[in-house]
Amino acid sequence: MESVEYQPNTRLAAVYFNGGNANLFRIHEQVSLSDLKQQLTQINRRLNFRDPRMVTDVEYRRPSGISNNGTMLFTHVKLHNNDDVRTMFSVFSEYRSYVPIELDTELVRSVENILSCMIRPTRPRTYDEIAALMVRPEEDEVYAVNLSDP
Template structure:
């Protein structure tokens, strides 16, 4: 694993893209939610060259207390706006030296990317070709069943 160098105005973070393995890296503080998503998308593309997916949702594990044996307990919190991002960095300012921010980033492909991967039809299909599998059987092909017979 590569060492993570110190960068001023940044925080150590363990990022899980779509629930995969943790990627330890530094993320910049004092950013908007949109900037954070863009930052994480760029990091994913550096880790996975050619990956067209973008980050759409981000959650973090917020310390919520300690258990009886002294271990930290966490609660998952979804980042919904810029205020949530500021709160996340503020909460973790208490743990600057030893606790990385754990982020779950959801990656999705754009509609344009999905459509570009589809195989286009050789020619447009006619109404008859589309409707053929959906045509009801003729009356003489249907057998009448009485529900009153045992």
């Protein structure tokens, strides 16, 4: 079994990519929101080789209390800016490393990636070719409209 050394200034996080299964990782503290998204994108690319998607949204499950039966309650908080990221790490600093930060992330493809996957025509189409592909209304669907009627 491979031993994993402790890394200072990191927190244990359970990351859910697009609502999938949890993946446990150590994420760096004291980062900006864009750095956190980039860090999570790199983690996804290590998990799913050649996955071109990027993390766009990050939510964390903030502890909000304890229910009557003793289970911990959570509130979903979306990270909007760097202050939200600092607050998230501050909230979890009181739990030491026993409780992982639970992050829900949304992965999307970039426009460039989508365009690169499209099959492009070998030459531009002419007006006649485009017109032939357009759907024409049937005869019974066509009717005259008098614009002078109220």
